[in-house]
Amino acid sequence: MARRYFTLALLTEGRSDQWFLCPVIDRQVAALACEGAVGFDYSGVVTGECFTVAPRDSVVREVRELLRYFDIVLIHHDHNERGKAEAVREALAAYAARIVPLVPVRETEAWMLTDLEALREATPMQDTAWQVPHDVERVADPKAILNDALGRRRDAERDFDRLGQTVCLESLAKVSAYRPWVCDLRAAMEQQRFL
Known part of the structure; x- marks a missing residue:
């Protein structure tokens, strides 16, 4: 059976978040891949065109468009915008399992x-x-x-x-807000049979 290709998109609040999160996400996906028996190909997370500090409707439109091309979309927010990721998931309820919030404390x-x-x-x-x-x-x-x-x-x-x-990554795994997004990502990947 041919290996599947896993695609992942990321929306962040700003560029500095992307600079840190993109390599961390790629490394975390590689670590999750080692846990799975299925196997998949992955070439790295792709960042979306808008930032999550944009108006909610703009973020919803961006996520809807990304979901046409990517298996999972990660939405990053800091604490002051915590509810926006959940609001996007509610607005796109049919795709909520493919939208993973990434929110530090x-x-x-x-x-x-x-x-x-x-x-x-x-x-x-x-x-x-x-x-x-x-x-x-x-x-x-x-x-x-x-x-x-x-x-x-x-x-x-x-x-x-x-x-x-x-x-x-083991140090990050000790951080309380880091663990939930990894668990949510794992669950989304399992649901789509990548893990």
């Missing part, structure tokens, strides 16, 4: 703080004497801590891709 930047070694690799010239918070999702301002870790460079977002490529 506060901000995606908190997830970037989970692995001290990955932070050291992303900032080899920085003094990393500071400590990674025990519960990164309780940090009131993860962007400020991340900026300190990255040396407050003007374009620190460039390091987000490197963090996404190197952050330990």
